[in-house]
Amino acid sequence: MNVEKAWETLKEHSFKRTKNREAILEFLAERDGYTAAMDVGEFLKKDNPGVSFDTIYRNLATFAELDILEETELNGERQYRIHCDPGVHHHHFICTVCGKTKHIPSCPMDHIAVNLPGVEIQGHKFEVYGKCPQCK
Template identity: 65%
Template sequence: MTLDEAWRILQENQFKRTKNRDTILKFFSNKDRYLTALEVKNFMADDNPGISFDTIYRNLSTFSELGILEETDLNGERHFRMQCDPGVHHHHFICTACGKTRSIPHCPMEMITVNLPDYEVEGHKFEIYGKCPLCVQK
């Protein structure tokens, strides 16, 4: 997702244009990996050294709810990444060494829901973990 798309969504939902949001979004753009609140904070060091975690988490949560960021738990920590292809359902391979991700277009749900009659499916999680080609070499 581009920064323009992100801002369009934010303004459609009456969120204000602030410096912090701008910097956070820039941090995520063009990164194909999941990142933590701490990594955001470190990145902000130049721009706004005094930013509080409250602000970071509040915005990350907002972005996630609006579909601007994708969110997942890795080792009990919240991780976020730019929504790569809005509207197109997909999953990720996640490199356990460098954190880089790779999109997986297949979704296992289609062939499985048939076997869950009377169940009300709300969501699912499918992630593959391992080493990406670059990290395999090392």
């Protein structure tokens, strides 16, 4: 998912092109891992010191709903990254030091015979944690 594509998606859904949204996408496009919502906010403050929590959290949630960003929760913090392969279900290795991720294309739900009679499966979470080569 590149930034151009994201703007197309936003336009399709009648979202406006604002400085804050530009800054969020610009920032996350440069990173290749998960970033906490608060850290995104810190970046926005460089250009816009008065940016409000409302703006940060609302836009990140909007982007996640539109599948522009991927979202996860780590250590009680919400984390976001640019969708690395939109539309294709996958998982991640996540570095616990720097947040960088590695794509894991396979999904445990395909490989594991999950024997759960009578239940209605709505979703799942699979993440691998550790240290990336740079942080070891």
